Amino acid sequence: MSGPLQPRQARGLAQGLGWFSIGLGLVEVLAPHRVTRATGLEGHERLVASYGLREIATGIGLLTTRDPQPWLWGRVSGDVLDVGTLAAGLRPGNPERDRSGMALLAVLGVTALDLACALALRPSRKPPLPLSAYRRRSGLPRPPGAMRGAASDFVVPADFRTPDALRWPAPAGSR
Amino acid sequence: MRALRWHGKQDIRCDTVPDPKIEHPRDAIIKVTSCAICGSDLHLYDGFMPGMENGDIMGHETMGIVEEVGSDVSNLKKGDRVVIPFTIFCGECDQCRRGNFSVCERSNRNKSVADKVFGHTTAGLFGYTHLTGGYPGGQAEYLRVPFADKTHIKVPGGIPDETLLFLSDIFPTGWQAAVQCDIQRDDTVAIWGCGPVGQFAIRSALLLGAKQVIAIDRVPERLAMAEAGGATVIDFSKDSVVERLNELTRGKGPEKCIDCVGLEAHATATIDSMYDRAKQAVMLETDRPHVLREMMYVCRPAGTLSIPGVYGGLLDKVPFGMAMNKGLTFRMGQTHVNRWTDDLLRRIEQGQIDPSFVITHKVGLEEGPNMYKTFRDKLDGCIKVVLKP
Numbered sequence: 001m002s003g004p005l006q007p008r009q010a011r012g013l014a015q016g017l018g019w020f021s022i023g024l025g026l027v028e029v030l031a032p033h034r035v036t037r038a039t040g041l042e043g044h045e046r047l048v049a050s051y052g053l054r055e056i057a058t059g060i061g062l063l064t065t066r067d068p069q070p071w072l073w074g075r076v077s078g079d080v081l082d083v084g085t086l087a088a089g090l091r092p093g094n095p096e097r098d099r100s101g102m103a104l105l106a107v108l109g110v111t112a113l114d115l116a117c118a119l120a121l122r123p124s125r126k127p128p129l130p131l132s133a134y135r136r137r138s139g140l141p142r143p144p145g146a147m148r149g150a151a152s153d154f155v156v157p158a159d160f161r162t163p164d165a166l167r168w169p170a171p172a173g174s175r
Numbered sequence: 176m177r178a179l180r181w182h183g184k185q186d187i188r189c190d191t192v193p194d195p196k197i198e199h200p201r202d203a204i205i206k207v208t209s210c211a212i213c214g215s216d217l218h219l220y221d222g223f224m225p226g227m228e229n230g231d232i233m234g235h236e237t238m239g240i241v242e243e244v245g246s247d248v249s250n251l252k253k254g255d256r257v258v259i260p261f262t263i264f265c266g267e268c269d270q271c272r273r274g275n276f277s278v279c280e281r282s283n284r285n286k287s288v289a290d291k292v293f294g295h296t297t298a299g300l301f302g303y304t305h306l307t308g309g310y311p312g313g314q315a316e317y318l319r320v321p322f323a324d325k326t327h328i329k330v331p332g333g334i335p336d337e338t339l340l341f342l343s344d345i346f347p348t349g350w351q352a353a354v355q356c357d358i359q360r361d362d363t364v365a366i367w368g369c370g371p372v373g374q375f376a377i378r379s380a381l382l383l384g385a386k387q388v389i390a391i392d393r394v395p396e397r398l399a400m401a402e403a404g405g406a407t408v409i410d411f412s413k414d415s416v417v418e419r420l421n422e423l424t425r426g427k428g429p430e431k432c433i434d435c436v437g438l439e440a441h442a443t444a445t446i447d448s449m450y451d452r453a454k455q456a457v458m459l460e461t462d463r464p465h466v467l468r469e470m471m472y473v474c475r476p477a478g479t480l481s482i483p484g485v486y487g488g489l490l491d492k493v494p495f496g497m498a499m500n501k502g503l504t505f506r507m508g509q510t511h512v513n514r515w516t517d518d519l520l521r522r523i524e525q526g527q528i529d530p531s532f533v534i535t536h537k538v539g540l541e542e543g544p545n546m547y548k549t550f551r552d553k554l555d556g557c558i559k560v561v562l563k564p
Binding site for chain 1: 273274354355357359360374378379381382383384385395396397399400402403404405477479502504506514518522526527528529530531532533535556
């Protein structure tokens with residue numbers, strides 16, 4: 001386990017986030033004016049619509065992929081964009097500052113979910129055994145130094161032999 | 176029966192398929208007791224090997240019990256315990272008579288295609304591309320073995336599957352890699368890649384008497400296992416391979432170099448590999464030959480390069496002029512498995528080596544698809560996966 005979620009729970013959550021992404025994306029694309037009014041971002045409808053396309057693409061990716069992790073990190077990156085855009089709405093002169101603040105809180109909540117899900121599905125590179133266990137796996141009955149040349153009874157077939165002139169050390173009499 | 180089938184790039188599934196049947200008097204059917212995922216299966220998994228078809232059964236490291244034999248198979252009977260070599264061979268053609276089983280002239284049932292692509296056909300292989308016959312593989316509950324009177328290694332009871340299974344491929348492959356070097360007692364042998372074949376090449380070079388064995392990789396558990404086998408290790412993510420090899424050979428370079436990596440060299444470790452990866456993406460190159468380039472550069476002049484690592488097609492920016500001027504000898508090819516297995520089985524029985532050291536994961540067949548990813552991404556400390564159908 002790599003976070004507060006078990007990988008199996010995280011896979012389920014990733015599916016949910018995929019559907020959420022598509023739903024939100026459709027609203028942003030089809031009704032950008034309603035979104036900008038609700039979030040205090042009036043005048044930025046084209047930007048919101050483009051975010052909607054991003055959400056739809058990410059949602060489709062999450063629902064169709066065998067490995068949702070890259071798409072989840074894509075969502076986290078998108079969340080950072082959303083946070084940046086909404087934070088601009090918190091400027092002192094904005095009459096819709098409260099709405100921007102509420103929207104920002106909501107996006108931060110979703111970001112936390114995206115992040116937890118991506119971390120839970122992060123592949124573990126940590127070996128299940130300590131390295132010392134691998135160092136004991138020689139496959140040899142004695143220490144390697146004692147096994148050096150143990151197969152010297154093997155006769156290399158003629159078609160695998162190095163020509164004498166190319167052997168090391170050089171044959172006696174050569175320069 | 177259940178079998179692991181290829182359905183496209185990174186899409187292996189455990190499917191139910193019809194049981195195999197005797198199709199020719201020289202066939203046998205075996206009930207698989209153990210099989211394994213090989214590094215070269217990953218080239219199919221990642222879509223780097225042309226000639227795969229949707230539904231192909233994977234796997235070429237297989238052993239089991241003979242279930243049925245064709246009318247022309249007189250040296251096997253029901254109940255015999257056999258390891259199946261990954262190379263299918265007739266035992267009668269010019270190449271087989273010379274012991275060159277991996278280039279058998281008769282076992283590739285798609286010979287006409289292979290003749291066109293390779294110039295001349297090579298042997299049929301289990302669970303591999305249709306350029307090598309497209310024979311159903313052994314990651315399954317049953318396997319049909321063509322030319323079964325030759326294509327088998329009879330093994331005794333009383334030794335666990337895990338100790339014998341790798342006679343099918345990776346042990347003789349590592350062994351042949353070392354034999355191709357014709358190792359002398361003063362030789363330094365440098366081995367790129369500490370995956371399963373690399374581990375056996377390390378131990379083979381040691382047993383054959385190399386003065387020094389140097390192993391190159393970046394995965395800590397693989398380097399640790401290489402050290403266990405007597406190798407001096409170089410972590411290429413921390414040290415310069417060229418500088419360290421020169422330090423360890425008094426500036427002369429290793430006399431013998433073995434490439435146990437092949438066409439999928441780590442894509443982001445070096446600038447030339449990144450270049451290769453970009454060319455692969457736009458289909459201007461099929462393989463990433465970083466290891467070949469490095470071996471040509473560091474090898475001592477008049478040395479030998481042994482290449483058991485699998486290459487698939489077209490390689491770019493290979494410094495062949497350097498290799499020519501240094502007078503390097505190249506030895507390569509798929510493994511002539513049965514040429515070595517009598518000797519290797521004897522060494523196992525005598526206790527000279529226990530090949531099961533390399534196994535890190537043992538799971539049921541149905542877990543195979545997940546294990547491809549685990550093995551490919553070197554997750555969970557994975558070095559070798561054995562599947563139990």
